[in-house]
Amino acid sequence: AHIVTLPGDGVGPEVTAAAVAVLQAVAARYSHEFSFEEQAIGGCAIDAFGEPLPAAALAACQQADAVLLGAVGGPKWSDPNAPVRPEQGLLALRAALGVYANLRPLQVHPALAALSPLKNEKLKNVDVLFVRELTGGAYFGAKTRTADTATDECKYTVAEVERVVRRAFDLARDRRRHVTSVDKANVLETSRLWRSTVQRIAADYPDVKLEHQLVDSMAMLLLTQPSRYDVVVTENLFGDILTDEAAALAGSLGLLPSASLGEGSNGLYEPIHGSAPDIAGQNVANPTGAILSAAMLLRHSLQLEAEAVAIEAAVDHVLTHGPHTRDIGGQASTTQIRDAVLAAFE
Amino acid sequence: AHIVTLPGDGVGPEVTAAAVAVLQAVAARYSHEFSFEEQAIGGCAIDAFGEPLPAAALAACQQADAVLLGAVGGPKWSDPNAPVRPEQGLLALRAALGVYANLRPLQVHPALAALSPLKNEKLKNVDVLFVRELTGGAYFGAKTRTADTATDECKYTVAEVERVVRRAFDLARDRRRHVTSVDKANVLETSRLWRSTVQRIAADYPDVKLEHQLVDSMAMLLLTQPSRYDVVVTENLFGDILTDEAAALAGSLGLLPSASLGEGSNGLYEPIHGSAPDIAGQNVANPTGAILSAAMLLRHSLQLEAEAVAIEAAVDHVLTHGPHTRDIGGQASTTQIRDAVLAAFE
Ligand SMILES: CC(C)[C@H](C(=O)O)[C@@H](O)C(=O)O
Ligand SMILES: CC(C)[C@H](C(=O)O)[C@@H](O)C(=O)O
Secondary structure, X not given: OEEEEEEEOOOHHHHHHXXXXXXXXXXXXXXXXXXXXXXXXXXXXXXHHOOOOOHHXXXXXXXXXXXXXXXXXXXXXXXXXXXXXXHHHHHHHHHHHOOOEEEEEEXXXXXXXXXXXXXXXXXXXXXXXXXXXXXXXXXXXXXXXXXXXXXXXXXXXXXXXXXXXXXHHHHHHOOOOEEEEEEOOOOOHHHHHHHHXXXXXXXXXXXXXXXXXXXXXXXXXHHHOHHHOOEEEEOHHHHHHHHHHHHHHOOOHHHOOXXXXXXXXXXXXXXXXXXXXXXXXXXXXXXXHHHHHHHHHHHHOOOOHHHHHHHHHHHHHHHHHOOOEHHHOXXXXXXXXXXXXXXXXX | OEEEEEEEOOOHHHHHHHHXXXXXXXXXXXXXXXXXXXXXXXXXXXXXXXXXXXXXXXXXXXXXXXXXXXXXXXXXXXXXXXXXXXXXXXXXHHHHHOOOEEEEEEEOOHHHHHHXXXXXXXXXXXXXXXXXXXXXXHHOXXXXXXXXXXXXXXXXXXXHHHHHHHHHHHHHHOOOOEEEEEEOOOOOHHHHHHHHHHHHHHOOOOOXXXXXXXXXXXXXXXXXXXXXXXXXXXXXXXXXXXXHHHHHHOOOHHHOOOEEEOOOOOEEEOOOOOOOHHHOOOOOOXXXXXXXXXXXXXXXXXXXXXXXXXXXXXXXXXXXXXXXXXXXXXXXXXXXXXXXXXXXXX
């Protein structure tokens, strides 16, 4: 299998390197051939090529079996009036790959419950799979700007809603068969289209329980009753906000992976943390989210479920027994965590 | 002073009645003349008059010195395809009154920390004033809908951003002089206009510290570092989501008030909880948010600061010593809380 890596900015290169090392160990142990090709995206691509997603990088990603990304962005490129921004590269890539379903699983590791801002009794049995629509909504709608006025259009078609919602219902069948659809149907027209589409699709899944929540209520319910939720499906911007909120429950953003999937088997895998410029280049970033993203890559793009489970078990071992990086109360470096996961994997 | 009450739907009438009783006690003790006029809004107005904001109600609100609202909405009127919805009445009222700045203070009462989903050490010194833009953004932008497609336009002008941001900076001067502006400037054009407007205005407030956060990060930071924040200013939809998230920290939505202010002294005051149809009509809803909204009404529309403080002290006494409603672990009724606050106020 051919895997394109996009280390990107900030801590992206460090955590991506750790994840690649783990994939190489998988290849060795299970006798797979993985070839890796590194390409530029984000701020580093702007600096080197003047654009956040060079054509060569995009072409490589389109031909790959899967894409593993680190992070994009940083203060160097975040002037609101800059003509070109790192995030544009990521958004263009998501659109070009057609990865409309962004899967963000949330579990709270028992060894880390003390780090969560939530009380421990709230964290019992928390196991949520967020399915965030990733290629529509205000992220991709028409934008206008004059000196005096700015607009962003949020737009959804029935087909865009339907495909991601069906994915959520399908995923729920392998879990606890409960889908929560989040919208703002009491105010937004796109949310009313969303809700009526969900209602129609739910009829095809009589074995799955459906619940609707307004996004403001959901922001509260994720804190008061997090263990109630199984699969949570929502549009792009709401998903961005709710998944970061939920990530706080895990104790550190550095722990959580994501998979972005479309119709084919190619997918885009990235930890949900950002580029963390304050700690970049110091070999202290937590590579766990990147390593778990590599496990998702094995599962969803390469259909290597046993290999994915083996990585997850190794990560679980390290989270349980240490060592830990600084963000979760330890002193280990990025490369020490990589080595500990590799050792647990052998 | 002439106060229009809009009890609305669900528990709205019950909590509004409690707040009116407290305002009447203020009038008696401080020798003020308050006249009250009740009008219909929301679902009950749809049922009675076919529209969620009858002209008579709107006219009364426009002529009032202040407006006290309960809540609008409920399952009876929440079909996404209904031609008219309760929330339209509230949105039309906010627009007509020009109340562009929605103040939502968050404090966590020490006696209720055990009810918060957050660990107690996180809750120390939490004292945030959210200033939510209330009459712009996707709530009020152009909407379209066909069988296949829906759109919502989010639109902001510099003037709309400037007035609410100046209000936030002014409020910060009476507090800890720290403003956090929340946007999604790495993706949205309206957020870039928002951020550059905030940057320009900040120059007029060199004594106030300004910080920018992306809305996804802020959803996390409100949980991991809630005591860091003083005044948080943001656009309409982000404010809707973040204030409900933050409200969970207080232990119950039923505790929290809000004030919506424009250029004049007339304002719209409402608890941040919704209509809670599941407990409506049972005399069990927590009237604290409504009573504290009445205190904000005294402070912001009637300039009666001492009276506002006296109500807040009475509420504080009841929260500390009980009785408590069910949502915060007690068994008292709405009217018992009203009476307890009145007794503490005497
Ligand atoms: C970097 C940014 C554009 C991105 C988003 O908002 O989608 C990030 O926050 C994420 O959640 O993956
Ligand atoms: C009822 C609804 C329209 C309203 C809003 O979204 O503004 C409510 O959630 C609020 O926060 O006051």
